Amino acid sequence: MSNSPTPFVSSEVETPGTVADFLLELRSEEIPARMQAGARADLEKLFRREMEAAGLAVGALTVWSTPRRLTLIARGLPLATQAVSEETKGPRTSAPEQALEGFLRKTGLTKDQLTERDGVWFAVVEKPGRAATDVLAEAIPAIIRAFPWPKSQRWGAASLQPESLRWVRPLSGIIALLGGEVVDCEIGGIRSGRTTMGHRFHHSGEITIDGVDDYAAKLRDAHVIVDHVEREGIVREGAKKAAADAGLVLVEDEGLVIENAGLTEWPVPLLGRFDEAFLEVPPEVIQLTARVNQKYFICRDSAGKLANAFVCTANIAAKDGGAMIVAGNRKVLAARLSDARFFWEQDRKTPLSVHAEKLARITFHEKLGTVADKVERVAKLAEWLASEGIVPGCDPAQARIAAELCKADLVTEMVGEFPELQGLMGGYYARAEGLPDAVADAIRDHYKPVGQGDEVPTAPVTVAVALADKLDTIVGFFGIGEQPTGSRDPYALRRAAIGVIRILQSGVRLQLARAFRLLAGEYHLQEIDREFGSFEQYLAETKSFDESGKADPGVPDPFAERFAFKLDAGPAELAFFADRLKVQQREAGVRHDLIDAVFALGDEDDLVRLLARVHALQAFVGTEDGVNLIAGYKRAANILKKEGYQQPFVSSEVETPAHGISTSLDANGLGAETEYTREPAEQALVDALDAAEPRAEAAVAAEDFTAAMAALATLRAPIDAFFESVTVNDADPAKRAGRLGLLDRFRAAVHKVADFSRIEG
Structure with missing residues (x-):
């Protein structure tokens, strides 16, 4: 029995303490819209990882984003971790002294701190529970430092140091509140607190947050809609309404909805017009110019033609109803469309x-x-x-x-x-x-x-x-x-x-x-x-x-x-x-092994014919005849494999009423031509093959694969009867060679439709 230490961990659960809601806001300069969805997912993943490592149970989380902040809310977070007792099994008390010394070095304990039980040493370390505030104070800086932004930057005097803080844009504030109380932590000279900032233009001064419950409401009062899903709804429905009010239909673009919501904290969709002369440019060019360069939606008229209208999304509620904003955006779009028209005209000058x-x-x-x-x-x-x-x-x-x-x-x-x-x-x-x-x-x-x-x-x-x-x-x-x-x-x-x-x-x-x-x-x-x-x-x-x-x-x-x-x-x-076809056909319910069975024939690369064959095969293998024929085929194939009979069928049968001449290769690859009296079940299989083979071949040639399967189905009863009453490995070499040849002929007949060895089940 080995004396090497075996770790074992047990835990003693303390009486659960109370819980509280936790709020974390990481405020910075503008976060690119394309990065916000990934940032939300990363914040949740990193928070869960840190809490799990510390032993704090986390339930459902809410994660929001705006261009200037990432927010996480954890409801019902325990106020303390559970106390645990970690127990590591060591060597037996009778083990050599060197084993004990090694165990003590590993655990960092002395011999008098070990516990002996049933002749085995155990190291028992009691770890008291930790306050959630302490856990969070360590976790928040760790999350910020580990954040996997696609692109990040350093800033300020500290940026001269390679270990300085990195963030997507300069980080300017942290809110960390557990049960309304500040979780004190600091990173890169930024200390956590309870204050944040509202809309860049609609609100000045700091906003003091009491806790989770007043956070979204106070920001809304400061013209910040912190829930990105809500902002997306405002952009989506507001853009449709702006177009409809002008008698137009918005060309819907969900990607543009998400992007505009990620660019604004107080979205206000506005409709503008551009010069009709630009409509001579292909509509796809206009749409792409408006979308890619300016993040605008386009509109169509009641006849479905592109209209000289666009919908932009402002980030403020302007006092003039957005007239100046629309005018400015119209000028910018006109410049872009002028470039597109120039390209259109220049390209057509050259064939x-x-x-x-x-x-x-x-x-x-x-x-x-x-x-x-x-x-x-x-x-x-x-x-x-x-x-x-x-x-x-x-x-x-x-x-x-x-x-x-x-x-x-x-x-x-x-x-x-x-x-x-x-x-x-x-x-x-x-x-x-x-x-x-x-x-x-x-x-x-x-x-x-x-x-x-x-x-x-x-x-x-x-x-x-x-x-x-x-x-x-x-x-x-x-x-x-x-x-x-x-x-x-x-x-x-x-x-x-x-x-x-x-x-x-x-x-x-x-x-x-x-x-x-x-x-x-x-x-x-x-x-x-x-x-x-x-x-x-x-x-x-x-x-x-x-x-x-x-x-x-x-x-x-x-x-x-x-x-x-x-x-x-x-x-x-x-x-x-073949692999791509299996992937594509999986959704249509086509079995991958049946595609393999047809591809394995080696000469089937016409996909139209191949799929017709596969569909017929799938219908056939789902029937009782199909299941039993596959079982008979596999039994025949196993016998031939066991006997080393892997050559293709080369025998020719010259019929007599009750006798047959078998010319085939025996198990040793030697030719044998013998005459013997067939048993009734053996003759029945010969007769069935004589009838089925030409029918199956003709059906395959005509690409009537359902008829080919029907021809094979006629072999089901004869092959079953053959195995029930005929001894393949007969003591008579002539009978043995003839019957192996007959099974090979059966296998070859089936292979004219598909390689049944590839069919599972």
Whole structure:
């Protein structure tokens, strides 16, 4: 038995004391609106962590934020921690002296302070309860120092010291009240108290807070609405009302609601107008200009068209009703819209094809060439998708033109100012220069679908370009070993794969492996051009090709190591798509193991056909026939595995009324051709397979997977009867070989529909 000390902690609970409400306000200069939600969560987490470490029980917490303060309220906080008795088990009393000495050093006690019980030494340390004020006085500075602001700063003379206080903006005040009494603490020269400040413009002087119950009311009297949720409601409803009073409809934007609430302590939504001449600029540009630069809402008229109106949110209740505020905001917005109009006019002076020439200066990825290289690959694939009829009704010429121009707006002034408008502006510019609508729409929408809720393009040219663009990105980054890992996906390949899947689910019949190989070849040829100047020069320098330019399998390419892109496109990408498909279909209730079972066939990369097969398989495995057939399959597979019989079925059956000739591989891999009399159940399984196999094959070929499952269902009773009455491992080698061959034939028949070994349960 080991004599090493074993810690053991017990606690003795004292009679619970009284509780009180606690208020903490951390006041500073303006906290950026984008940081406030995270700050609220961090304040709650840090407070709970400190209280838990000290042994103070914490219930529900209220956390508020304004631009100038973070506030936490804890109701019913215990006034003291519980006294605890910590007990650590030591060595036995009969243990060597060295063991005891080590235990004493560890605990910091002397031998006479130990307690002996049942021949074992114990160290018992009584820790009295602590007053909550003492706990809080230590916790508040610790919380402030540990606060994980995305960006923070030092200030004042103390900032010269590296250990000086950091906060998002200079911290100016701390309120810490427990039961109305000040919790005395200090950090960075700021001592806690009970005073705060009201609205920067509507209130002057300090406000004295008595406790939790009067805090929000006294601040409201000082024109500060401390509850951010309440301010959000004022912004949301006030903006709608301001628009409605003018006969307009607000374009709702919940992100803008939260941001405006985070910028104001006394929000007052106000409606303003801008010059109608700016409406010639695309509406998305106006909305983005107003939103990003000025945090304004926009409005539409009763017909749904963009109106020359905006709603801004003031931080004061102006005496003139906000007229001066609106006038000032109108001037600022006019300047921004003038810039946008200038970009709009300048960009249209240059055709998209000329803009596209500049893409050769932009690196797509250092190992994958330029954006111009990407555009050329996408154009070839889009044209191929159209010419092969994979995207029905798609004009190959239009698909190539749209693909060649789809990235051209990346070098325009407008997209340089507003990257969010890439694609959209290309569509506007294409339409403005008279390109076909199908081409303009494809340029505009080729990034879609961007997320799970985004619309899926259906226009043929758009579908071809969108598919080509996403597939090119996936194959490219897989080719240089930049696959997503864990939560890391810097090139958004998972999103691209989901986009491809959603487009294909709309009815596009594409064999993914063919597209992967085509793109891999294009990547490789482009890399050869970059490395050698031309394919002809590459042929001249390498000896791994014959005179006709075909690869000589007997001669390795001496320059293979120079290429970043690897030509083994296919298996890894298909596995990636299988994983993405499982994630996407999980919400639809499709079992992941069934997707694996179909993908495992190895030749199923048409997602439309694959999902049809999976859905039919899911319906089948939920029936009694399906459950029993799976059980029979697994029993057959286990027998074959146990006997080492892993080869595919190669036997041919020449029927006689009661006899059969079995030509198959035995367990040792030796050929055997014997004639023996089959048992009735054995013959019944042969007859069932003779009938089911052609039916299942024909149904799979016709993509009628429900009928294929129905054909397999006819094997359920014969395989059950076979196992009930037939001995597979018969002493007669001929019977044994024939019956193993029959089970292998049964397994092979099932595998024509799905790999049942992947099905769980």
